[in-house]
Amino acid sequence: MTPQVDRLAVESIVREIVLKRLGTCPGKDRVGHPSRLVVNASARHMHVSPQDLEAMFGPGHQLKPLRPLFQPGTFAAEETVVLVGPRGRVISNLRILGPVRSTSQVELSFTDAIMLGIENVPLRLSGDLEGTPGTFVMGPQGVVELNKGVIRAAMHVHMGPADAEFYGVRHRDLMKLRVGDGAAVTFDQVRVRVDPASRLEVHMDTDEANACALHLAKQVELVKP
Ligand SMILES: [Zn+2]
Structure with a gap:
């Protein structure tokens, strides 16, 4: 038996999408x-310094934009890394967001942190990294140990x-x-x-x-x- 498609629900979704495209969502x-x-909503991601990017992806590596984000100049990069938590649990495809920054930083949800076994991940604004936990991150060319930089973004x-x-x-x-x-x-x-x-x-x-x-x-x- 095929499930009945709720016509009203479909129409409402289509209307929402069209209005969003027009930029006049009531x-x-x-x-x-x-x-x-x-x-x-920002899914878990990493911001990376040029040095850490090169350590993980090879000398001279530049981020390749995959799609632009809403804030001007920012983008989701093609590059992903593997985050290794303290109990050996991993997130295997942590997306890097560009452009590069002066300091690397990993932004996780509370659920991600619990899954990884990283306890007491503090709620911080981006860039406020003093006293935050570190982690290992791995790219195709190498591993970087971050001594700090794992946060839940406020x-x-x-x-x-x-x-x-x-x-x-x-x-x-x-x-x-x-x-x-x-x-x-x-x-x-x-x-x-x-x-x-x-x-x-x-x-x-x-x-x-x-x-x-x-x-x-x-x-x-x-x-x-
Ligand atoms: Zn933001």
């Missing part, structure tokens, strides 16, 4: 808002100065993010990151996205606490 817009609010919102003015917030302020209608979820500690080069976008990890059923959410809203 319920995610606010009147007078300079930018449409985008919320994206939920944050990227925005430019115009959006910061719209919301009445400054760099490093905290905001709340409300996701969904009906039984909605509100995240209380969303760090504001203002940069002239940034587009308005909230980054959460996959655990947080699953907890609020982000992929089904029709409404997302940022509010000042």
Whole structure:
């Protein structure tokens, strides 16, 4: 017996996709808002320094962009690495995000950290790595030992100065993010990151996205606490 396709559900999905393409998704817009609010889940990934990239992929290696990410200039790279946890458990295809940075860093979800046996992975903003656990990462040409740099990324919102003015917030302020209608979820500690080069976008990890059923959410809203 073939399962019945729910026609209404299909239509609703198609409408959502078309509206997203048109950039006029209703319920995610606010009147007078300079930018449409985008919320994206970041799956586990690694940022890599040029030195560590060469150690794992060979001398002179440059990252190959696989697809662009929402923030200008950033991309998911073709390159993946193998992360080896303290109990020999591995993540075999940890994606590298580009471009390269001054310091390597691994961003995991809480579930990833538990699976690997890396205990007490701290919740940090990107780049704030003092006192964080290390790990081994392996590429096709070599292994790198990171003495620190494994974090759970603290939920944050990227925005430019115009959006910061719209919301009445400054760099490093905290905001709340409300996701969904009906039984909605509100995240209380969303760090504001203002940069002239940034587009308005909230980054959460996959655990947080699953907890609020982000992929089904029709409404997302940022509010000042
Ligand atoms: Zn981010």
